[in-house]
Amino acid sequence: MRGKHEGTGLPLLAVRHLSIGIQTNHTYLKKNREKSKKKWEYRLAVEDISFQINPEEIVGIVGESGCGKTLTALSIPGLLPEGVGITGGTIQFNGTELRGLSQRELCRIRGNEISMVFQEPMTSLNPLLKIGRQIAEPLALHGWKNKRQVHDEVLEIMGKVGLPEPERLIDAYPHQLSGGMRQRVMIALAVVCKPKLLIADEPTTALDVTIQAQILQLMKRINQVLGTSILFISHDLAVISRLCDRVLVMYAGKFVEEGTVRSVFNHPVHEYTKGLIGSMPSKAQKGKALVSIPGKVPSIQEKRFGCPFAPRCLRAEAWCFAAFPERRVLDDDHQVCCVWATAPVVT
Numbered sequence: 001m002r003g004k005h006e007g008t009g010l011p012l013l014a015v016r017h018l019s020i021g022i023q024t025n026h027t028y029l030k031k032n033r034e035k036s037k038k039k040w041e042y043r044l045a046v047e048d049i050s051f052q053i054n055p056e057e058i059v060g061i062v063g064e065s066g067c068g069k070t071l072t073a074l075s076i077p078g079l080l081p082e083g084v085g086i087t088g089g090t091i092q093f094n095g096t097e098l099r100g101l102s103q104r105e106l107c108r109i110r111g112n113e114i115s116m117v118f119q120e121p122m123t124s125l126n127p128l129l130k131i132g133r134q135i136a137e138p139l140a141l142h143g144w145k146n147k148r149q150v151h152d153e154v155l156e157i158m159g160k161v162g163l164p165e166p167e168r169l170i171d172a173y174p175h176q177l178s179g180g181m182r183q184r185v186m187i188a189l190a191v192v193c194k195p196k197l198l199i200a201d202e203p204t205t206a207l208d209v210t211i212q213a214q215i216l217q218l219m220k221r222i223n224q225v226l227g228t229s230i231l232f233i234s235h236d237l238a239v240i241s242r243l244c245d246r247v248l249v250m251y252a253g254k255f256v257e258e259g260t261v262r263s264v265f266n267h268p269v270h271e272y273t274k275g276l277i278g279s280m281p282s283k284a285q286k287g288k289a290l291v292s293i294p295g296k297v298p299s300i301q302e303k304r305f306g307c308p309f310a311p312r313c314l315r316a317e318a319w320c321f322a323a324f325p326e327r328r329v330l331d332d333d334h335q336v337c338c339v340w341a342t343a344p345v346v347t
């Protein structure tokens with residue numbers, strides 16, 4: 001059954017109350033004359049988010065630029081950039097707490113059990129290495145020694161991700177390939193060790209629409225054939241709706257709505273989600289101007305109280321500016337953080 005972990009019912013990834021901060025400056029707290037203690041100050045870019053991904057499930061995160069999607073994704077395999085850190089919460093992967101693991105331990109998990117695909121394949125590939133060697137690298141890193149076996153495995157995965165004539169292409173350099181083919185190489189590299197979780201951060205944004213559709217199909221095939229769970233990040237709700245089982249809507253570092261794609265699309269509750277769905281181009285709107293949500297996402301420098309969407313929300317009342325609304329359960333498939341939802345609060 002989809003979403004169940006080899007019969008145990010445990011999630012593959014469980015993120016609980018995760019907060020991510022960006023270092024702004026530091027102060028020195030003098031304990032006594034000799035010693036001084038460094039204390040970093042953080043501004044929260046992601047605040048108290050919780051979600052889970054079940055085995056073989058495809059979960060999407062959607063939200064406008066700057067709302068914290070990439071930082072959330074990078075925090076899972078321990079890849080946050082310098083100056084950015086996890087300030088609270090837990091990240092359980094397959095029963096192991098990832099937060100606090102050493103880089104060495106994380107390296108063992110990265111590529112092997114969790115891997116990532118990014119937006120721009122050209123900057124992630126080494127221009128000086130033949131693609132066959134690049135795809136083989138994660139295998140070598142995770143202990144594959146037999147050259148013949150590595151070669152065969154590389155050819156097999158190239159075929160699986162739809163790279164034509166793998167025998168010939170194995171000796172090509174990245175610049176000899178189109179953008180779509182390079183993204184296929186990146187995906188091959190990410191799944192060659194058959195990870196349990198693939199994190200894809202806007203993998204189709206830089207591609208034209210036809211190639212985008214092919215890459216989405218490929219993601220779905222990887223999910224079905226290899227059983228890989230996928231965390232798929234996009235600012236494009238249409239893409240999420242085509243690929244994902246469940247969607248998490250993020251706004252200004254917080255989760256505002258979560259549910260099955262069907263439930264969230266058919267019955268959006270949060271005004272932000274409604275705005276996102278309303279701004280999607282559809283056949284019905286053909287010829288009409290696209291609707292956009294007025295205003296913009298607050299920067300992390302702006303002090304926020306209450307619901308961060310309140311300044312843009314047509315239904316906002318005074319209390320919306322006072323405290324962030326609790327998570328409410330609409331049904332098994334759907335949760336929302338909005339005072340207008342009358343469902344019970346998550347305990």
Ligand SMILES: Nc1ncnc2c1ncn2[C@@H]1O[C@H](COP(=O)(O)OP(=O)(O)OP(=O)(O)O)[C@@H](O)[C@H]1O
Pocket residue numbers: 022045063064065066067068069070071072081082083084235299300
């Ligand atoms: N290395 C960094 N140093 C300082 N601030 C950062 C860094 N990376 C991200 N931020 C800030 O953190 C916030 C969240 O960024 P993030 O990249 O996660 O957003 P995003 O939702 O992925 O946006 P986009 O859709 O544009 O990719 C933004 O305000 C961004 O400016």
Ligand SMILES: [Mg+2]
Pocket residue numbers: 069070071201
């Ligand atoms: Mg991003």
